[in-house]
Amino acid sequence: MNNKYIDLIDQTYFFPQEEFTLENEHLKFHDIPLKVLVEKYGSPLKFTYLPKISENIARAKNWFANAIEKNDYKGKYHYCYCTKSSHFQHILHETLKNDIHIETSSAFDINIVEQLKKDGKLKDSAYVICNGFKREQYIENIARLINNGHKNCIPIIDNYEEIDLLSDAIEDTFKIGIRIASEEEPKFEFYTSRLGIGYKNIVPFYENQIKDNDKVELKMLHFFINTGIRDNAYYWNELVKCLKVYTRLKKICPSLDSLNIGGGFPIKNSLAFEYDYQYMIDEILNQINITCQEADVPVPHIFTEFGSFTVGESGGAIYEILYQKQQNDREKWNMIDSSFITTLPDTWAINKRFIMLPINRWNDEYERVLLGGLTCDSDDYYNSEQNMNAIYLPKYKRDKPLYIGFFNTGAYQETIGGYGGLQHCLIPQPKHVLIDKDADGNLTYELFSPQQKAEDLLSILGYETEKSVKKTSDTSINNKITSNV
Ligand SMILES: Cc1ncc(COP(=O)(O)O)c(C=O)c1O
Numbered sequence: 001m002n003n004k005y006i007d008l009i010d011q012t013y014f015f016p017q018e019e020f021t022l023e024n025e026h027l028k029f030h031d032i033p034l035k036v037l038v039e040k041y042g043s044p045l046k047f048t049y050l051p052k053i054s055e056n057i058a059r060a061k062n063w064f065a066n067a068i069e070k071n072d073y074k075g076k077y078h079y080c081y082c083t084k085s086s087h088f089q090h091i092l093h094e095t096l097k098n099d100i101h102i103e104t105s106s107a108f109d110i111n112i113v114e115q116l117k118k119d120g121k122l123k124d125s126a127y128v129i130c131n132g133f134k135r136e137q138y139i140e141n142i143a144r145l146i147n148n149g150h151k152n153c154i155p156i157i158d159n160y161e162e163i164d165l166l167s168d169a170i171e172d173t174f175k176i177g178i179r180i181a182s183e184e185e186p187k188f189e190f191y192t193s194r195l196g197i198g199y200k201n202i203v204p205f206y207e208n209q210i211k212d213n214d215k216v217e218l219k220m221l222h223f224f225i226n227t228g229i230r231d232n233a234y235y236w237n238e239l240v241k242c243l244k245v246y247t248r249l250k251k252i253c254p255s256l257d258s259l260n261i262g263g264g265f266p267i268k269n270s271l272a273f274e275y276d277y278q279y280m281i282d283e284i285l286n287q288i289n290i291t292c293q294e295a296d297v298p299v300p301h302i303f304t305e306f307g308s309f310t311v312g313e314s315g316g317a318i319y320e321i322l323y324q325k326q327q328n329d330r331e332k333w334n335m336i337d338s339s340f341i342t343t344l345p346d347t348w349a350i351n352k353r354f355i356m357l358p359i360n361r362w363n364d365e366y367e368r369v370l371l372g373g374l375t376c377d378s379d380d381y382y383n384s385e386q387n388m389n390a391i392y393l394p395k396y397k398r399d400k401p402l403y404i405g406f407f408n409t410g411a412y413q414e415t416i417g418g419y420g421g422l423q424h425c426l427i428p429q430p431k432h433v434l435i436d437k438d439a440d441g442n443l444t445y446e447l448f449s450p451q452q453k454a455e456d457l458l459s460i461l462g463y464e465t466e467k468s469v470k471k472t473s474d475t476s477i478n479n480k481i482t483s484n485v
Contacts, residue, residue, distance in 0.1 A: 224262030315410025
């Protein structure tokens with residue numbers, strides 16, 4: 001009978017795959033022996049495989065180069081990394097090995113940009129595209145960056161007041177973009193995204209606030225579809241609507257020469273994942289060519305801001321199955337040694353799917369299970385709703401430890417989960433290991449952060465521990481209040 005876990009995978013998917021292979025009955029991910037990794041560092045454990053970041057950037061650049069050639073496209077392509085998907089220095093340093101640009105979303109991002117420039121990682125000529133709703137600190141930081149000479153910083157105007165705020169803070173002339181507020185998919189609870197400026201208002205906005213403003217040069221139209229770059233009627237419809245705005249604006253605004261199509265490239269979330277990246281890019285450039293030709297305007301340079309696509313496939317999380325609770329004759333709960341809510345928050349918040357596979361025991365019989373996290377929250381689970389099919393794992397055996405891995409978890413999970421901060425039910429944040437390749441192609445390992453300790457959490461909570469810094473009370477406020485009285 002074919003009842004081993006490996007048989008199940010063989011019958012359901014093409015396996016092995018490029019990044020997933022087996023050695024004996026142990027899983028390897030990009031040649032990383034995961035069982036050895038977990039034996040060395042222990043579980044739970046998060047890891048980042050840095051080379052995958054550069055690999056994905058190269059893949060995207062290559063698809064765009066092919067599409068430019070195929071469509072005889074006259075514009076250039078610029079790859080920006082959307083920092084909010086993972087702000088860590090090791091991630092930024094890896095991305096910037098590939099001569100790319102940066103997209104920011106809030107004030108402190110600019111401090112990161114300044115640090116990267118100081119460290120010689122980000123070129124002075126790199127584009128820094130500043131998205132997001134801009135208030136005092138963000139405006140101040142953008143202005144400082146531009147006033148210090150970073151001419152290729154392009155704030156993307158998200159609301160009507162931003163031009164005045166920036167004009168007051170920036171000494172010289174500066175470039176801007178405008179974000180188009182896309183119409184949401186019909187099933188969504190809102191009609192129009194809160195981000196950006198509505199389609200119909202873009203041309204009047206240009207006429208009223210930009211055209212006669214000598215300080216401002218409009219360079220870019222920005223367009224981001226929340227649901228990503230998908231081959232469906234909604235995406236193509238929104239793209240064409242955006243292109244119509246571009247051509248209308250280009251006719252009255254000669255400085256406009258760039259179109260930013262945002263992020264939204266999907267990543268592999270199942271062993272059955274299929275997506276034709278090359279076709280999508282070919283077709284996007286084809287649509288731009290057609291619309292611009294019809295309107296008789298030159299095609300724009302293209303910018304993208306891939307976040308998930310850049311870092312998502314570099315990350316993974318490994319847990320041990322601690323125990324099995326059989327709650328009735330159909331439901332077996334395999335309890336992991338951490339929490340889904342805190343370590344993979346998207347599984348809980350937006351029902352996101354990740355690839356989940358056992359790390360060891362592939363030659364053992366399998367069973368259908370539910371996966372539960374350690375917090376006392378009933379939502380701390382991962383089940384078949386998130387994981388395309390029901391979850392099957394090698395049978396739980398008390399004396400044979402079972403480890404499982406979640407893969408392609410490298411985007412957004414750390415920042416949304418509040419890395420280094422408080423964790424639900426105080427389940428500590430796992431250790432994090434960075435994996436790279438040396439000049440000879442050998443894998444290297446570095447512990448980036450250990451597992452959180454009790455004193456880390458107690459100190460955040462205000463308890464006096466050896467770790468907590470003595471707080472100085474702010475008497476100046478009291479003095480002010482007393483003197484006013
Ligand atoms: C303006 C903008 N650009 C880029 C991205 C990155 O999207 P993704 O991670 O899907 O590539 C986002 C994500 O929210 C965004 O809001």
